[in-house]
Amino acid sequence: MRRRTTPDAGRRSEASRHAILTAAFELAGEVGYAKLSVEGIAARAGVGKQTIYRWWPSKGAVLLDAFLHLSEGDGGESDGGESDGGESDGGGGMALPDTGDLEADLKLVLRATVDEFADPRYDRPLRALTIEITNDPALAARYAERLDGPMKEAKKARLRAAQEAGQLPAGLDLDVAVDLIWGPLLSRWLRRSGPLTHAYADAVVETALRGLYAR
Amino acid sequence: MRRRTTPDAGRRSEASRHAILTAAFELAGEVGYAKLSVEGIAARAGVGKQTIYRWWPSKGAVLLDAFLHLSEGDGGESDGGESDGGESDGGGGMALPDTGDLEADLKLVLRATVDEFADPRYDRPLRALTIEITNDPALAARYAERLDGPMKEAKKARLRAAQEAGQLPAGLDLDVAVDLIWGPLLSRWLRRSGPLTHAYADAVVETALRGLYAR
DNA sequence: AGCAAGAGACGAGACGGTCCGTCTTTGCCT
DNA sequence: AGGCAAAGACGGACCGTCTCGTCTCTTGCT
Structure with a gap:
């Protein structure tokens, strides 16, 4: 019987994660929602599809994390992004x-x-x-x-x-x-x-x- | 060379049109956007796929016409539907x-x-x-x-x-x-x-x- | 008037293509 | 050895196009 194993976050590749989120955001910007595919994201990120399916339940979840990645500035700096979409907060609390x-x-x-x-x-x-x-x-x-x-x-x-x-x-x-x-x-x-x-x-x-x- | 013939509206089947719009609206309500397919609409309407593709450019266009069909009350009566979506107008002008x-x-x-x-x-x-x-x-x-x-x-x-x-x-x-x-x-x-x-x-x-x- | 031929929409569904989400293989790094 | 990763094979769902054979309506000839 196959264990529906919870992936081991400790062994997770930060490089792949970053590449996936970046690729997702950029692809969404270039081709739009209708043509945004998991395969496309994987190809652009230079990553196997399974690496996406292992860590995210859906295309939308990847996209959401891509926005979080931007706004939380994962290793990056705050650059004052702002929008109704709800950008710019790091859990700490961005202020108007x-x-x-x-x-x-x-x-x-x-x-x-x-x-x-x-x-x-x-x-x-x-x-x-x-x-x-x-x-x-x-x-x-x-x-x-x-x-x-x-x-x-x-x-x-x-x-x-x-x-x-x-x-x-x-x-x-x-x-x-x-x-x-x-x-x-x-x-x-x-x-x-x-x-x-x-x-x-x-x-x-x-x-x-x-x-x-x-x- | 193949003529991209404009379909002859005079020969259009009103029964098929009605069945397609009704099926589209109902299916959208039952399965939601993600699982709404042209094939599903055609099957539910008892219609060939080509009949949909002949008259509408996209799934979304069918859906829009389905709403128009409802609001214009194609052969139906006004029943006071209302929404931000913009229901209830027949070109004549629904009033608040x-x-x-x-x-x-x-x-x-x-x-x-x-x-x-x-x-x-x-x-x-x-x-x-x-x-x-x-x-x-x-x-x-x-x-x-x-x-x-x-x-x-x-x-x-x-x-x-x-x-x-x-x-x-x-x-x-x-x-x-x-x-x-x-x-x-x-x-x-x-x-x-x-x-x-x-x-x-x-x-x-x-x-x-x-x-x-x-x- | 009557009838044959043609045009075009129709239901059905085959077709090659894309993408889905899963599974398998192989390599790498602990 | 264990678990993640890249690559991609796999069956399935839909896509949008196309080809059938059927039907209805129009046209034109007799």
Whole structure:
């Protein structure tokens, strides 16, 4: 009888792991989700397919780890990546800028996100990851835990700071507030329902803060 | 040399078309995007594969037409379907409720959308369509033209009515406003980042209308 | 009018191709 | 010896194209 052996992490090849994650991210950026295959990733990484299947349950899991690899800067440096996708957190806690001017800080962050969405090198892998997450609840849970969750905490932390400075009401539901600011970006990006520009980012921030009712 | 003949729409079988669209929608609901195949749709519809490939360029195009088929009520009746996905429009123009109370009307619509997202029979096909749209710009364009566009017009029309009643400022950017209200729903639904409840829908409407700054 | 020929959609499914996920082989490094 | 790694063989699922034989509708000749 065959043991469904848990692989021995101690013997794992770091070189192969790095090559796989890099290849996955780059391939996703070059060929897009539809043509992204495990065989392609293995070939580009110079790795046997089994090495991928030994350590990851699915293509989507590899892609998620590729994003984690980037954001956690596995042996690399922090380089300020930012996006609605939830980049930039190392478990320690990436923080949003806080100059005391909430509106300006939010515009800065949203503009950076818009810029990332405009770069096919990030846009395509992020779409691929989003797609995988959309129809794999298990992957979505891991995504929420490792990438989106920490990023959302950073966003909420910035809003909480504004609350404590009296710039936002104490009773504000921060989960709703975060969705209100970042949800519109996600919508425009995914559905390409309109131009995704700095002006749009600014308008979202202004309208979210003051509300539709505001003059 | 082989003529890439344009099929003769006059000879098209309406029975096959209907069977294909119905099978596509139902299969998407039953097996999900990952396991949705053209062969599966053909088999379920009792149709040759070529009949699908003759009339549609891709699986996603079939799925989009399946949604159009539902919403335009091909030979069927209007039954009040509603969703952020953009259901319910027949080119004539589906309208959002207008009781004069904008906040109540919006809550009603968002709650209905939340209910649809909670039903796997709509949730899964809608996810499948969303995924197809996410990595096929041509399909996204057709989606915008046929489903999302008309729905967005209905949303904007409702907001415009509120503007004319003096309930919303004249200078409000309606595209931004629509994204601000429906974007958060899309975000929660797609990423499953939190419970998608009536209470959430209400909170989004209230917060969007009054803004984060409001007490 | 009646009928044969043609065109084209249809259901069915064969076909070569790609990719899946598993399994086997062989080598390497503890 | 044990376990990971690279390479790739393997059966299976689908892809998208193509070829059948059948059918229905249109066309044109008688």
